[in-house]
Amino acid sequence: MKKSEIEAMNKSFGILRERKARIIDDERTIQLQKRVKGIREYSIKNMDVLVEKAVKNLEKNGVEVILAEKSENALDAVYSIVKDESMIAKSKSNTAGEIGLSEFLEDKGVQVVETDLGDRIVQLDPDSKPSHPIGPASHLRMDDIAKIISNEFNIDIKPDPRVILDIIKEDVLLKLIKCNIGITGANSVAADDGSVLTVHNEGNISLVSMLDIHIIIVGIDKLVETIEDAVSVVKLETIFASGKTVPAYMNVISSPSKTADIEQIILNNMYGPRRVVVILLNNGRMQAIKEGGECLLCIDCGSCIVTCPIYNEIGNEFGYKRYFGGRGVVLSSFIEGNESCFDSGLFTCTLCGLCTDKCPVGIKTNNLIKNLRNDSVDLNIIIDEHKSIKDRIKKDGSPFKQ
Numbered sequence: 001m002k003k004s005e006i007e008a009m010n011k012s013f014g015i016l017r018e019r020k021a022r023i024i025d026d027e028r029t030i031q032l033q034k035r036v037k038g039i040r041e042y043s044i045k046n047m048d049v050l051v052e053k054a055v056k057n058l059e060k061n062g063v064e065v066i067l068a069e070k071s072e073n074a075l076d077a078v079y080s081i082v083k084d085e086s087m088i089a090k091s092k093s094n095t096a097g098e099i100g101l102s103e104f105l106e107d108k109g110v111q112v113v114e115t116d117l118g119d120r121i122v123q124l125d126p127d128s129k130p131s132h133p134i135g136p137a138s139h140l141r142m143d144d145i146a147k148i149i150s151n152e153f154n155i156d157i158k159p160d161p162r163v164i165l166d167i168i169k170e171d172v173l174l175k176l177i178k179c180n181i182g183i184t185g186a187n188s189v190a191a192d193d194g195s196v197l198t199v200h201n202e203g204n205i206s207l208v209s210m211l212d213i214h215i216i217i218v219g220i221d222k223l224v225e226t227i228e229d230a231v232s233v234v235k236l237e238t239i240f241a242s243g244k245t246v247p248a249y250m251n252v253i254s255s256p257s258k259t260a261d262i263e264q265i266i267l268n269n270m271y272g273p274r275r276v277v278v279i280l281l282n283n284g285r286m287q288a289i290k291e292g293g294e295c296l297l298c299i300d301c302g303s304c305i306v307t308c309p310i311y312n313e314i315g316n317e318f319g320y321k322r323y324f325g326g327r328g329v330v331l332s333s334f335i336e337g338n339e340s341c342f343d344s345g346l347f348t349c350t351l352c353g354l355c356t357d358k359c360p361v362g363i364k365t366n367n368l369i370k371n372l373r374n375d376s377v378d379l380n381i382i383i384d385e386h387k388s389i390k391d392r393i394k395k396d397g398s399p400f401k402q
Helices: 003-021 027-045 047-060 071-082 094-098 101-107 117-123 142-153 161-176 204-209 227-242 285-290 303-307 311-317 325-335 338-343 354-358 365-378 384-396
Strands: 064-068 087-090 111-114 181-184 188-190 195-200 213-219 249-253 258-262 265-268 275-281
Touching: 003 142, 003 227, 003 303, 003 311, 027 047, 027 227, 047 064, 047 275, 047 285, 064 071, 071 101, 071 181, 071 213, 071 275, 087 101, 087 161, 087 204, 094 101, 094 213, 101 111, 111 117, 111 161, 117 142, 117 161, 142 161, 161 204, 181 204, 188 227, 195 204, 195 227, 204 249, 227 249, 285 325, 303 325, 303 354, 325 338, 325 354, 325 365, 338 365, 354 365
Parallel strands: 064 275, 087 111, 087 181, 181 213, 213 275
Antiparallel strands: 188 195, 195 249, 258 265
């Protein structure tokens, strides 16, 4: 990342830290942390059961469910639905970023319109990629954003937040008229209820999820037992991600659009989608569970990277796709393997433990990275300088040149 982007990101992170400081030590927040940690631990330990329940109850509610073992399975499933479309609408989704959905569809000739303001700004800048799970454009200054939008629309835009918002909003709304299919992620999935919970502040997910077909891509790690558990998880995520106690919107999706207002006869396809498809993605998560599953406790709040000294110095070069920082490094080892884990910044972390200290569910990311480093060294996947030192010790009994 550029120096100006790092500075802008640190400024945004500073504002976020101040917002959070007012509520994270509140007794209600502390009790919620304990509850959510228990919910997540139960989910990880009972994943097989929750997957089975979720499939059964989602389908019972009229939702189509596709189990995707790998990224390519999820991509094929999406494309089989959208292949005849020229344009689709999408909301922010880290899971979609994990599988490279937007790039995949664009290569297939399907235009993807990001509806989240931050994601849309980043999408319009060929030199950018997201820098925070809920604030994708945190690294861009107002002047930079104004230039990006000016270049896109071939007009001279002032660096004014309201002007920028209005122009992007108008363009997205015009494009939404042309879209029949909307793709979203999910913040949590309640297995017992067969319900998906999404949270947002802009209202864009409401628009995207009301199109004719709604596709939801979500990792199995987002499964919890009940809708009450799901609300607890997303409430804690909101506190640590934005410094607010609740988001502007919580959408619960349990079926396609329907009504029973005429003599209790159930009719589908009222105002919302006639078809809802949930793609449950494994992509290494079951393997992560076999090895302890601690990294899957994550609620995607981004608190770890806001406090990480390395991330604050180098930004989104540290991490894996839309999973930023040390947690992304750990997750990459299960999704793609040791080489990807190394490339994501395995030896970049200082092991200081601030991410663990600030994690709302206490994930010991520094310890996980330490263990992965041991595995990497055993496989001889190490930094060149470290390899040279290792070789000198073997040859001469000393790390120093003779």
